[in-house]
Amino acid sequence: MALLDFLKKRSGGEDEMSFIDHLEVLRWHLIRSVIAVVICAIVVFMFSNFFVDDIIFGPTRPDFISVKWLCSMGQRMGIDGLCLKVEPKFQETTMTGQFIASFTVAFVGGFILAFPYIFWEIWRFVKPALSDKERKGTSGIIFWVSVLFFLGVAFGYFILTPLMVSFYFNYKLSDQIQIIPTFSDYLENVIYTTVGIGVLFQLPLLVLLLAKSGILTGTVLKKYRRHAFVVILIAAAIITPTTDPFSLAVVTAPLYILFEVSVALASKIERKRKLENPEEWS
Numbered sequence: 001m002a003l004l005d006f007l008k009k010r011s012g013g014e015d016e017m018s019f020i021d022h023l024e025v026l027r028w029h030l031i032r033s034v035i036a037v038v039i040c041a042i043v044v045f046m047f048s049n050f051f052v053d054d055i056i057f058g059p060t061r062p063d064f065i066s067v068k069w070l071c072s073m074g075q076r077m078g079i080d081g082l083c084l085k086v087e088p089k090f091q092e093t094t095m096t097g098q099f100i101a102s103f104t105v106a107f108v109g110g111f112i113l114a115f116p117y118i119f120w121e122i123w124r125f126v127k128p129a130l131s132d133k134e135r136k137g138t139s140g141i142i143f144w145v146s147v148l149f150f151l152g153v154a155f156g157y158f159i160l161t162p163l164m165v166s167f168y169f170n171y172k173l174s175d176q177i178q179i180i181p182t183f184s185d186y187l188e189n190v191i192y193t194t195v196g197i198g199v200l201f202q203l204p205l206l207v208l209l210l211a212k213s214g215i216l217t218g219t220v221l222k223k224y225r226r227h228a229f230v231v232i233l234i235a236a237a238i239i240t241p242t243t244d245p246f247s248l249a250v251v252t253a254p255l256y257i258l259f260e261v262s263v264a265l266a267s268k269i270e271r272k273r274k275l276e277n278p279e280e281w282s
Contacts, residue, residue, distance in 0.1 A: 025125065026125055029121040029122065029124060029125045030121075032121055033114070033117070033118045033121045033122075036114040036117045036118065036121075037107065037110045037111050037114045037118070038110065039110070039114075040109070040110035040111075040113040040114045041106040041107045041109065041110030041111075042106070042110075043110075043113075044105065044106045044109035044110055044113070045102065045103075045105075045106035048102050048105060048106065051105055051109055052102075052105060056105065056187065056190060059157065059158075059161040059162045059165055059190075060084075060087065060088045060165050060186075061084075061087055062083075062084045062085075062086075062087060064162065065158070066158040066159060066162050067084050067162045067165075067166070070082045070083075070159075070162055070163065070166065071083035071084065081166060081167060081170050082163070082166055083166065083170075084162070084165060084166045084169065084170070085169075085170065086169060088165065088169050088179070088181075089180055090180070090181055090182060090183040090186055091180050091181070091182055091183070092182055092183055092184065093182055097182065097183065097184055098183070100184075101183055101184055101187055104187060104191075105187070108191050108195065111195070112153060112194075112195065112198075115146065115149055115150075115198075116142060116145075116146040119142055119145050119146065120142050123141065123142055141205070144205060145202065145205060148198075148201040148202055148204070148205065149198040149199070149201060149202065150198070151198075151201055152194075152197040152198035152199070152200060152201030152202075153194045153195065153197065153198040155197055155201070155254060156193040156194040156195075156196070156197035156198065157190075157193070157194050159250060159251075160193045160197065160251065161189075161190055161193050161194070163250070163251075164189060164193060200255075201258065203258045203259070203262055204258055204261045204262045204265055206262075207221070207262035207263075207265060207266055208262075208265045208266070208269070210266075211265065211266040211269040211270065212269055214273075216266055217266060217267075217270045218263055218264075218265075218266035218267025218268070218269070218270045218271075219267075219270065221259075221262065221263045221266055221267075222263060222267070225259075225263070228259055229256060229259075232252060232255045232256050232259060233248075233252055235255065236248055236251040236252040236255060
């Protein structure tokens, strides 16, 4: 029923378009999004040496800006594990490893660069189903989705990736064991740490949409604030490979700030709904 209502709203409240027509519209939005990713991926592929040597391998170098900052903070706090003492080397154990990795780098980089356009295409499909009031309330959503996504990617790249590299290359089970991971393994972790956190940073907007639809309220979020903090702390402990308090705090702080922003947004919408429809809250 929800899908049918959505499709009816997209066609202006009248059953002017069939289900197949809506799918055709969606298909072209997806095709344009894929084309945008491919174009950006081609650009990344053309400069693949730069993206691999300077971007992807950046957090593995002791002179990388956030690596130096984390090391400086670690020295002040007596946490030696935050300093990257060696410049890691990587290997590939298959003939096709580097070839496949070059395409992975290209398409992930293309997705990151094209993300604002991808969301814009999705928004163009969803927007006709919204009322004028709802459209006004979601003005600037493309900007904020993009900003939060790139902030999450930057946080994962400049903070979490150096922490991950420092921990795993400083960890020693035995001096007879030499750490030479595959590039594919490192690349996979970088993708999860950057793109994954970029998606996770959409939490405030997700809560905003749920609050506008009446599914979630600021009162509920405030009631379970302590539980949310524990969940965030556990998630930060899983995301962060190191076990020192500083690293845990570095990851926990922005995630909890995002939660508090979500609480503030949901509370604002709840107050507005109470003023507009007091009989619903009596």
